[in-house]
Amino acid sequence: xxxxxxxxxxxxxxxxxxxxxxxxxxxxxxxxxxxxxxxxxxxxxxxxxxxxxxxxxxxxxxxxxxxxx
Numbered sequence: 001x002x003x004x005x006x007x008x009x010x011x012x013x014x015x016x017x018x019x020x021x022x023x024x025x026x027x028x029x030x031x032x033x034x035x036x037x038x039x040x041x042x043x044x045x046x047x048x049x050x051x052x053x054x055x056x057x058x059x060x061x062x063x064x065x066x067x068x069x
Contacts, residue, residue, distance in 0.1 A: 041047060
């Protein structure tokens with residue numbers, strides 16, 4: 001291969017590596033944000049009732065999906 005093609009490939013690999021690192025950092029930020037949001041929601045009144053309602057909704061949805069199959 002020509003040297004300029006190898007240099008171009010190397011630059012692309014470096015760019016991809018940088019993008020992966022940036023994505024990993026953003027995923028960490030999102031994880032921290034979701035953990036903080038969940039901790040905040042747990043402190044609200046009615047949290048337990050909302051969780052129970054969501055659980056019931058999920059059960060009903062699963063049952064409907066099973067019936068359709």
